[in-house]
Amino acid sequence: xxxxxxxxxxxxxxxxxxxxxxxxxxxxxxxxxxxxxxxxxxxxxxxxxxxxxxxxxxxxxxxxxxxxxxxxxxxxxxxxxxxxxxxxxxxxxxxxxxxxxxxxxxxxxxxxxxxxxxxxxxxxxxxxxxxxxxxxxxxxxxxxxxxxxxxxxxxxxxxxxxxxxxxxxxxxxxxxxxxxxxxxxxxxxxxxxxxxxxxxxxxxxxxxxxxxxxxxxxxxxxxxxxxxxxxxxxxxxxxxxxxxxxxxxxxxxxxxxxxxxxxxxxxxxxxxxxxxxxxxxxxxxxxxxxxxxxxxxxxxxxxxxxxxxxxxxxxx
Ligand code: APR
Numbered sequence: 001x002x003x004x005x006x007x008x009x010x011x012x013x014x015x016x017x018x019x020x021x022x023x024x025x026x027x028x029x030x031x032x033x034x035x036x037x038x039x040x041x042x043x044x045x046x047x048x049x050x051x052x053x054x055x056x057x058x059x060x061x062x063x064x065x066x067x068x069x070x071x072x073x074x075x076x077x078x079x080x081x082x083x084x085x086x087x088x089x090x091x092x093x094x095x096x097x098x099x100x101x102x103x104x105x106x107x108x109x110x111x112x113x114x115x116x117x118x119x120x121x122x123x124x125x126x127x128x129x130x131x132x133x134x135x136x137x138x139x140x141x142x143x144x145x146x147x148x149x150x151x152x153x154x155x156x157x158x159x160x161x162x163x164x165x166x167x168x169x170x171x172x173x174x175x176x177x178x179x180x181x182x183x184x185x186x187x188x189x190x191x192x193x194x195x196x197x198x199x200x201x202x203x204x205x206x207x208x209x210x211x212x213x214x215x216x217x218x219x220x221x222x223x224x225x226x227x228x229x230x231x232x233x234x235x236x237x238x239x240x241x242x243x244x245x246x247x248x249x250x251x252x253x254x255x256x257x258x259x260x261x262x263x264x265x266x267x268x269x270x271x272x273x274x275x276x277x278x279x280x281x282x283x284x285x286x287x288x289x290x291x292x293x294x295x296x297x298x299x300x301x302x303x304x305x306x307x308x309x310x311x312x313x314x315x316x
Contacts, residue, residue: 042062067110084231143259144259151170160198172218173257175306257274266304
């Protein structure tokens with residue numbers, strides 16, 4: 001039986017890192033595509049030359065011809081510009097809309113049955129555009145944001161409490177902007193509410209303040225890295241995309257927050273928003289509707305209104 005074919009569209013920082021991570025796990029035959037002529041072939045060669053050392057055995061091809069993504073089972077899209085210091089994700093809208101239109105047309109032509117995971121920012125608008133151009137059903141197209149945002153929240157909780165990240169579960173919903181919605185109520189460490197552990201450490205008043213700083217840091221985490229590195233994060237976004245890809249390719253039925261097209265869920269219709277979903281061999285197999293408190297719902301709706309204004313600005 002042939003291995004699954006994975007097209008990584010965009011061979012920059014995230015695409016290159018993801019190619020290595022996927023190769024290490026032997027997830028399938030990997031094509032690393034980029035408009036840059038030689039770079040994807042160079043990156044693939046580098047990974048192939050690491051394979052005898054790391055002992056993975058997988059087909060890898062670097063390409064700048066869309067022909068090579070033909071028949072892909074999964075396409076992970078990272079093509080487009082990333083943020084520089086001083087830029088918001090929204091500043092990338094116009095330039096990346098052109099890139100995603102071209103990428104989506106080629107996915108529709110060469111890989112019409114693929115599942116698509118898109119990372120290009122501004123995420124919520126780019127995934128909407130990609131769906132519009134491909135016309136793919138909503139189970140087969142999703143954006144990556146919530147897995148990364150939730151991992152950032154979890155990492156900050158673990159650092160603050162001095163506990164293993166292995167035991168921390170955190171959930172972030174909404175759009176992939178600074179008004180995303182980290183859900184404090186659902187954050188826990190080994191099943192124990194994170195707020196309770198913070199209260200034990202600091203008392204109730206200071207615990208709330210500390211949690212608020214963790215929430216704010218989570219919302220601004222992408223920008224914090226851009227400021228420090230003078231470039232956009234790539235290890236954690238690649239790891240997050242890998243988690244989603246594995247859930248689909250290995251039919252894991254994981255519950256992950258992904259940017260999914262809502263058709264009435266959470267009172268939203270026709271927009272992609274980050275919500276918890278069951279991700280498996282059928283892509284988005286189910287959207288889980290949480291019963292949000294009035295405060296959580298207000299934050300969620302504010303985030304959705306930002307997504308709407310961004311998408312409506314695209315004039316689709
Ligand atoms: N088709 C294919 N690849 C393209 C196209 C195109 N039309 N236009 C640009 N690219 C390629 C670039 O040549 C570059 O190699 O996309 C790649 C982007 O790589 P980086 O600039 O390193 O950006 P990266 O950090 O990987 O982020 C990619 O994901 O998280 C988002 O904000 C991030 O929008 C950015 C995207």
